[in-house]
Amino acid sequence: IELAQLNGKFPLVRIADPDFKNRLIQVAAMSTKAYPFRPPPADIRALTGNFEFNDDSLWWHGASVELPASRLKGDGMYDIDNGDMRLQTAAAPAAFNDFHWLYERFPTSGGGNLGLVVAWKGATQDYVVRQADLRTGGTHLTGDMGVTVADTIFFHDANVRFTGLTVKQLEEVAPGVRSPRQGVLAGRAQFSGTPRRMTLDADVTFEADGRGTSRVVANGVAGIAGAQHVVSARNLHVQLAPLQIDIVKLLFPTLPVGGTLSGVATLNGSGATQLVASNLDIVHQDGPHRTRATGAASVHTIGRRTLDLD
DSSP states (O other): OOOEEEEOOEEEEOOOOOOOEEEEESSSEEEHHHEESSOEEEESEEEEEEEOOOSSSEEEEEEEEEEETEEEEEEEEETTTTTTEEEEEEEEEEEEEGGGTTOTOOSSSSSSEEEEEEEEEETTTEEEEEEEEEEEEEEEEEEEEEEEEEEEEEEEEEEEEEEEEHHHHHHHHHHTTSSSSOEEEEEEEEEETTEEEEEEHHHEEEEEETTTEEEEEEEEEEETTTTEEEEEEEEEEEEEEEEEEHHHHHTTTOOOOEEEEEEEEEEEETTTTEEEEEEEEEEEEETTTTEEEEEEEEESSSSOEEEEEE
């Protein structure tokens, strides 16, 4: 741990006292460039609180911190031996740019108010945001969300509303997320899981760059995996209002029609084996041409691609 440019007032520094088990530093005022993990540093402009420590750990309750554009107050623990950490803090306001020392993929502009819980244990990092009201660029996001970063990205306890959220922003913040289409998202979503298997209840509008606007209302389990973007689902109830055929062409690139699909379906299975749409009631609109279909359909989207209709 490195503290550079350290200035402070410490009314009590207790190194050893037979009446107390732990050591203590009372901080009345402090500023420093802190490198708790790696560059860039945390630019601490003002810090107050009582910090207890021993040979292994440092912990605190109700400490206040001022960063260049952020104000925080909360509790925490830091394991000196292995770098494990837990923070629980309220930030009002918080600027993304002040926290690149914590997670380097945060946006470079914007911020807002939120409650934040951070838990680092070994190679696993977990971030939980509560009661957030955040803006960056044209994006506005409110609600709760947790993300665990380990060998893969796992989302949990998410219940958010958003406007102006770009696919590029998602890819920048979550390096495991890759989309075959760029564009802007708006709507609401409750979800948990990985991109390969996500439990969700969502109403999302996607304005794809130069490819029209789609709206999907979905409840169930869905996933996208692999370079071929294989879709899987389990009891996924879907309403299309509408869905651009351009999105369907991610599964069937040579589909010889355009336009949109509107209606409802329940999806089960995987495009790698058999993806089945039951309770199907769909309208295809391509210019002045309109087709309505009811029944069931199954598709294989990789290998020998097939389409079975009833």
